[in-house]
Amino acid sequence: MKIIETRDAKLLAELGYVMQDKHREMYPDFFKPYNEKELVYYFQELFKNPKQQVFLWVDDQKEPEQIAAYLWLEEEVVPETVYRYGYTRLYLHHILIMPTYQGNGLGKELLAFADNFAKEQGIPQIELHYWPNNEIAKKLYHQFGYEVYTEIAYKTITT
Structure with a gap:
C-alpha cells in the first residue's frame, strides 16, 4: 500500500x-x-482550508491501482469558553475502508497513521464521532484507546 495526500x-x-x-x-x-x-x-x-487533509491508501499491487481506504482529518483549534478550556485537536472526519478491503487490519493502520500525524504536528488530542449502530467502528476505536466523553441524545416531536 502506498499513502498519498489528495485534494481531488x-x-x-x-x-x-x-x-x-x-x-x-x-x-x-x-x-x-x-x-x-x-x-x-x-x-x-x-x-x-489548508488544515483539511485527505490521505488515500492505494493498493499498488493491483493493476490498475485501486483505492483501498481514505482518511479525512483536520487540525482544529477549539476555543476556550467561560465553561471549558480551549485545546487543539486532530479531528477525524471520515475513516473509510472500501468493502473489498474491510476486515484486514486497515482500520488499525489508518488510526495509527492519525496517531503519528498528531504526534508529528504536536497535536495532543484526537477526536472523532461515530454512529452508535456502527458496532465495528465502536469496537475498533475502543481497542485503539478512544474514550467516550460526550453523548448526544435526541427526541422526535410529532407535530
Whole structure:
C-alpha cells in the first residue's frame, strides 16, 4: 500500500457513495441520498482550508491501482469558553475502508497513521464521532484507546 495526500474533490465525491450509502442504510431519516455533484462542490469549498487533509491508501499491487481506504482529518483549534478550556485537536472526519478491503487490519493502520500525524504536528488530542449502530467502528476505536466523553441524545416531536 502506498499513502498519498489528495485534494481531488471529484475523486472524493466518487468515493463518498460508500460512506453515504452505509450511513443512509443505518439512519435513512437523517442522511440524504448520495449526490455526486453536491459532494464535488462541498469538497472544493472544503479544500480552501489548508488544515483539511485527505490521505488515500492505494493498493499498488493491483493493476490498475485501486483505492483501498481514505482518511479525512483536520487540525482544529477549539476555543476556550467561560465553561471549558480551549485545546487543539486532530479531528477525524471520515475513516473509510472500501468493502473489498474491510476486515484486514486497515482500520488499525489508518488510526495509527492519525496517531503519528498528531504526534508529528504536536497535536495532543484526537477526536472523532461515530454512529452508535456502527458496532465495528465502536469496537475498533475502543481497542485503539478512544474514550467516550460526550453523548448526544435526541427526541422526535410529532407535530
